[in-house]
Amino acid sequence: MARKSEAERRQELIAATINEIGSTGTLNVTTSQIAKSAGVSPGLAFHYFQDKEGLFLAAMRSILSEYGNDVRQALRGKKTADERLEAIAEASFGMTSFRREAISAWVNFYALSLRSEPARRLLYVYQRRLHSNLVDALRPKIGVRAPDVARRIAGLIDGLYLRYALDTRSINVIDAETHQLDGAEGSQHVMRAIAAECAEISENDVISTEQVDPDPTAILVGPQE
Amino acid sequence: MARKSEAERRQELIAATINEIGSTGTLNVTTSQIAKSAGVSPGLAFHYFQDKEGLFLAAMRSILSEYGNDVRQALRGKKTADERLEAIAEASFGMTSFRREAISAWVNFYALSLRSEPARRLLYVYQRRLHSNLVDALRPKIGVRAPDVARRIAGLIDGLYLRYALDTRSINVIDAETHQLDGAEGSQHVMRAIAAECAEISENDVISTEQVDPDPTAILVGPQE
DNA sequence: TGAGTTATTGATTGACGAGTCAATTAATAA
DNA sequence: TTATTAATTGACTCGTCAATCAATAACTCA
Numbered sequence: 001m002a003r004k005s006e007a008e009r010r011q012e013l014i015a016a017t018i019n020e021i022g023s024t025g026t027l028n029v030t031t032s033q034i035a036k037s038a039g040v041s042p043g044l045a046f047h048y049f050q051d052k053e054g055l056f057l058a059a060m061r062s063i064l065s066e067y068g069n070d071v072r073q074a075l076r077g078k079k080t081a082d083e084r085l086e087a088i089a090e091a092s093f094g095m096t097s098f099r100r101e102a103i104s105a106w107v108n109f110y111a112l113s114l115r116s117e118p119a120r121r122l123l124y125v126y127q128r129r130l131h132s133n134l135v136d137a138l139r140p141k142i143g144v145r146a147p148d149v150a151r152r153i154a155g156l157i158d159g160l161y162l163r164y165a166l167d168t169r170s171i172n173v174i175d176a177e178t179h180q181l182d183g184a185e186g187s188q189h190v191m192r193a194i195a196a197e198c199a200e201i202s203e204n205d206v207i208s209t210e211q212v213d214p215d216p217t218a219i220l221v222g223p224q225e
Numbered sequence: 226m227a228r229k230s231e232a233e234r235r236q237e238l239i240a241a242t243i244n245e246i247g248s249t250g251t252l253n254v255t256t257s258q259i260a261k262s263a264g265v266s267p268g269l270a271f272h273y274f275q276d277k278e279g280l281f282l283a284a285m286r287s288i289l290s291e292y293g294n295d296v297r298q299a300l301r302g303k304k305t306a307d308e309r310l311e312a313i314a315e316a317s318f319g320m321t322s323f324r325r326e327a328i329s330a331w332v333n334f335y336a337l338s339l340r341s342e343p344a345r346r347l348l349y350v351y352q353r354r355l356h357s358n359l360v361d362a363l364r365p366k367i368g369v370r371a372p373d374v375a376r377r378i379a380g381l382i383d384g385l386y387l388r389y390a391l392d393t394r395s396i397n398v399i400d401a402e403t404h405q406l407d408g409a410e411g412s413q414h415v416m417r418a419i420a421a422e423c424a425e426i427s428e429n430d431v432i433s434t435e436q437v438d439p440d441p442t443a444i445l446v447g448p449q450e
Numbered sequence: 451t452g453a454g455t456t457a458t459t460g461a462t463t464g465a466c467g468a469g470t471c472a473a474t475t476a477a478t479a480a
Numbered sequence: 481t482t483a484t485t486a487a488t489t490g491a492c493t494c495g496t497c498a499a500t501c502a503a504t505a506a507c508t509c510a
Contacts, residue, residue, distance in 0.1 A: 003476060003487055025339035028253070030467055041489045046469060104339055111336040113391055114250035114329055123391060152385075152418050156377060159384025166338055166348055193377050196421040228457055228506060255497060266459045271499060 010048050010058070012038045017059040022101025027056065027108050057118055060109045063102060064126050070096050071133060084137040088130075089190040092157045093164070093183035103165040130154050141198050149197045156193050160186050235273050235283070237263045242284040247326025252281065252333050282343055285334045288327060289351050295321050296358060309362040313355075314415040317382045318389070318408035328390040355379050366423050374422045381418050385411045 004012075016038035020029040031052055032042040049055045074087035074094075096102065113119040134150035142149060164186055229237075241263035245254040256277055257267040274280045299312035299319075321327065338344040359375035367374060389411055 006487090009487090026336065031469080032467075042468095043470080043490065044488060047488075052468070107339055108336050110387065110391070111251065111333050114332055120391060127388065127391075148417075152381060152414050155384035155388055155414070156381045156418075157384065158387055159380035159382065160377075162335065162383055162387065163352065163380055166335070166345060166352075189377050189380070192373075193381075193418065193422070196424070197418070199421070199424070231457090234457085256499085257497075267498095268460065268500080269458060272458075277498070 006048065009038075009040070009044070013040070013045055013048060013055065014058050014062050017055050018063065018101045018105050021059070021108055022099070022104045025104050025108075027112060031055075053116060053118075056109075056112060057116075057122070059105065060112070060119060060122050063105050063109070064122060066096055066102075067091070067126070068129065070094055075133075081137055081140040085134070085194055086187065086191060088133055088137060089157070089187035089194075090183070092130075092161065092190070093186035095183065097161070098164070098183055107162070107165060127154065130157065138194075138198075149194075152197065153190065153194060157190055160189055231273065234263075234265070234269070238265070238270055238273060238280065239283050239287050242280050243288065243326045243330050246284070246333055247324070247329045250329050250333075252337060256280075278341060278343075281334075281337060282341075282347070284330065285337075285344060285347050288330050288334070289347060291321055291327075292316070292351070293354065295319055300358075306362055306365040310359070310419055311412070311416060313358055313362060314382070314412035314419075315408070317355075317386065317415070318411035320408070322386070323389075323408050332387070332390060352379065355382070363419075363423075374419075377422065378415065378419060382415055385414055 013034065016034045017029070020033050020037055021027060024033075031045050034055065035042045035045050038045075045055060049058065070091040071088060074091040075084055078084045078087045091097075097106075109119060109123065113123045131147075131150050131154050134153050135146045138146035138150055138153075238259065241259045242254070245258050245262055246252060249258075256270045259280065260267045260270050263270075270277075270280060274283060295316040296313055299316040300309055303309045303312050316322075322331070334344060334348065338348045356372075356375050356379050359378050360371045363371035363375055363378075
């Protein structure tokens with residue numbers, strides 16, 4: 001009965017949660033499974049988290065902040081617009097996000113956010129951050145068109161991720177050392193799309209002029225309490 | 226105790242399943258709930274479907290074929306490449322796909338496909354069909370680049386759909402008669418991306434030359450048994 | 451009408467799982 | 481050492497649910 005600090009235990013339980021979601025591919029994981037995977041007794045999970053949803057939300061925060069750290073680190077030192085865009089794209093398809101557990105967690109958290117308001121809010125934060133990162137990097141290249149284009153690029157990143165996520169091959173390939181392969185393909189697609197959007201003659205307006213200036217993240221915003 | 230044909234009952238149970246998934250936002254629906262919603266006794270579901278997963282798969286097939294019909298109908302009579310592309314985009318963001326139940330079903334089926342091989346196969350069929358529709362429509366405009374661009378457009382459609390899906394506003398807006406509004410915005414984004422991709426100077430090659438010609442759907446293919 | 455067939459019922463079973471809690475063990479302090 | 485505090489246990493409760501199945505109601509055809 002080794003005793004550990006609250007922070008340690010919480011972290012272990014969160015990691016175990018993500019692992020179990022990863023290996024079962026679903027949120028239908030029992031607290032006992034999670035506890036066992038964390039090497040603790042079934043009751044302990046409820047000492048550190050209010051209930052199962054609390055555990056899920058903590059796991060979600062963990063995944064999101066992991067991704068956030070990846071992006072931040074990738075951006076470090078990148079000066080040119082293209083470098084920064086590539087950093088974002090690569091972080092989105094990097095090893096961290098492409099672990100089997102991370103994929104399973106992402107997809108299941110999307111589903112969770114349909115029934116859990118807190119979960120929805122967390123995803124909203126992620127979406128806003130991604131959009132804002134993209135706008136910052138795009139603005140030097142295309143100015144006022146950045147927010148509009150950023151929406152499409154953000155959508156493309158999510159969509160491609162989802163497609164690769166369901167392609168079991170990419171997961172296996174990761175396991176087999178060539179880890180960057182599929183991720184690289186994903187980020188190349190993203191860079192290609194960015195190139196196309198930026199090359200275009202910027203005569204045309206943005207899709208919806210009205211909402212682009214006042215609130216660049218309009219379409220991502222849900223009803224705020 | 227009204228008696229109906231097998232086809233009718235199956236259809237009713239499938240509709241009830243989608244409704245319950247829609248109203249709860251999860252696949253954690255009891256067979257009793259579904260049966261009640263279909264107006265039959267709890268036992269009957271198991272007379273027409275082997276088990277709960279069978280029901281889910283049938284519901285999934287129903288959703289996918291609904292979408293397929295939408296696309297087919299939208300394409301009817303459309304001759305020019307742009308018309309056809311717009312038809313695909315609009316069907317993807319049309320009323321049918323944007324019903325609350327359809328959204329919930331789609332997202333949850335994505336999650337389901339992480340643990341259910343048959344579900345994964347169904348999604349794969351959807352992805353292949355979408356890709357192939359896009360390639361057909363794009364080829365007149367960009368020739369050999371079509372398969373590569375189509376991957377990005379398909380990803381964009383999925384990704385934007387997901388973002389709108391989680392934006393609770395769009396759902397409510399739908400309920401309130403302005404149904405086409407958000408869908409139209411989504412498809413406009415798609416058309417904008419297509420314009421950008423097609424306007425680009427086609428000097429540059431495709432991302433992965435090797436897999437583009439022999440098998441246009443390479444990245445979508447899972448391990449086929 | 452009655453015998454045979456098929457859809458439908460709903461009570462039941464058996465398993466499982468979230469969350470509780472009193473007891474136990476380890477660490478710390480005095 | 482003993483007393484105090486805090487972490488940890490695991491058996492238990494209570495509800496739930498997938499799946500079964502014997503009984504029954506409706507339909508068909510003779």
